[in-house]
Amino acid sequence: MSSRIGIITGGGDCPGLNAVIRAVVKAAAQRDWECVGILGGFDGLLEPARFRHLDYHEMDALLFVGGTVLGTANQGRFAAKTGDGQVNVIPKAILDEARESFHRLGLKALVVVGGDGSLTIAQQLFDHGIPLVGVPKTIDNDLEATDLTFGFDSAMAAATDALDRLRTTAESHRRVMVLELMGRHAGWIATSAGIAGGGDVVLIPEIPFTYDVVCQKIMERSHIGKHFTLVVVAEGAREEGHGETTTGKSAADRETRLGGIGTVVAEEIQRRTGKETRVCVLGHLQRGGAPTSFDRLICTRFGVCAVQLIADGKFGRMVALKGFNTVDVPIPEAIGHLRTVPPAGDLVKTARSLGISFGNA
Numbered sequence: 156m157s158s159r160i161g162i163i164t165g166g167g168d169c170p171g172l173n174a175v176i177r178a179v180v181k182a183a184a185q186r187d188w189e190c191v192g193i194l195g196g197f198d199g200l201l202e203p204a205r206f207r208h209l210d211y212h213e214m215d216a217l218l219f220v221g222g223t224v225l226g227t228a229n230q231g232r233f234a235a236k237t238g239d240g241q242v243n244v245i246p247k248a249i250l251d252e253a254r255e256s257f258h259r260l261g262l263k264a265l266v267v268v269g270g271d272g273s274l275t276i277a278q279q280l281f282d283h284g285i286p287l288v289g290v291p292k293t294i295d296n297d298l299e300a301t302d303l304t305f306g307f308d309s310a311m312a313a314a315t316d317a318l319d320r321l322r323t324t325a326e327s328h329r330r331v332m333v334l335e336l337m338g339r340h341a342g343w344i345a346t347s348a349g350i351a352g353g354g355d356v357v358l359i360p361e362i363p364f365t366y367d368v369v370c371q372k373i374m375e376r377s378h379i380g381k382h383f384t385l386v387v388v389a390e391g392a393r394e395e396g397h398g399e400t401t402t403g404k405s406a407a408d409r410e411t412r413l414g415g416i417g418t419v420v421a422e423e424i425q426r427r428t429g430k431e432t433r434v435c436v437l438g439h440l441q442r443g444g445a446p447t448s449f450d451r452l453i454c455t456r457f458g459v460c461a462v463q464l465i466a467d468g469k470f471g472r473m474v475a476l477k478g479f480n481t482v483d484v485p486i487p488e489a490i491g492h493l494r495t496v497p498p499a500g501d502l503v504k505t506a507r508s509l510g511i512s513f514g515n516a
């Protein structure tokens with residue numbers, strides 16, 4: 156029986172990928188297993204296969220280094236997702252090639268670290284005969300079957316820090332500051348950072364907004380002597396009756412690129428209220444840099460749990476966090492349907508109880 160496992164990081168990067176790689180390699184070394192990293196996402200499995208051996212001794216500094224030493228891609232020949240709920244069947248020839256490569260590398264299993272798109276690919280590879288386990292990654296925190304994905308806490312920390320910084324300048328200038336955050340279909344980052352960073356208005360994809368309500372909140376604040384307002388906008392937020400704001404044209408095999416809603420919202424606020432308004436787009440600063448200590452912890456626990464699943468022969472399963480425990484769930488439970496912020500759930504209720512407006516009546 157082979158004692159070599161492979162690791163792939165797929166989709167958009169996020170803080171903590173390297174921490175997972177490190178944990179997998181260290182836990183595998185305890186069992187005298189060798190680890191091979193597939194380079195550049197799933198396409199690294201295709202001919203000519205791109206991979207590197209992962210040496211136990213090289214892993215130490217990886218705990219706090221952002222990005223992924225293996226490289227990743229959210230495009231390429233494996234594109235299985237081009238939108239929420241849309242699943243493309245990967246051509247059989249590609250799946251065959253990946254399986255051949257898997258065997259040629261002498262692997263006994265793969266650890267696939269990814270979000271909805273990568274785990275959708277993983278499921279198809281698994282159905283095609285490749286033993287694998289999944290680790291849930293995405294700053295958006297929108298995967299089903301786990302209470303949290305890694306990367307989210309780090310993104311939320313970056314967003315909260317941005318709000319702290321914007322608050323002082325907003326207050327000094329008596330301005331409205333609009334902060335555009337990532338969160339394609341889910342407003343977890345915007346809502347959580349909105350609460351943690353003292354936002355006044357939070358606009359998320361799950362709750363379409365109207366400018367009347369947004370501007371009413373800003374004016375109400377003015378009337379009680381608060382001459383500045385922090386507006387947090389998820390990139391996927393939309394005005395009632397309107398679609399998402401996109402940037403440029405997207406390639407056919409990729410998800411639509413979102414962006415620009417912050418500027419649209421800021422201009423409309425200034426036009427309606429006469430208040431000087433500025434916009435800040437945090438963008439990929441949410442995805443780069445060192446993971447928070449919480450993310451380091453769950454990445455490490457996830458990596459160790461993934462190795463244990465392989466040892467137990469529990470393939471086709473994803474590591475998950477339930478409460479404060481690591482568990483495993485079938486990959487299909489995590490994919491196909493995104494976990495969005497429940498508009499009537501505890502998080503939104505908490506925010507509303509603080510007086511945060513979601514821009515709806």
Ligand code: F6P
Binds near residue numbers: 167229294295339390
């Ligand atoms: O899914 C994670 C995410 O960060 C989204 O919030 C965002 O829309 C997207 O990735 C951006 O991806 P790209 O790397 O293509 O700019």
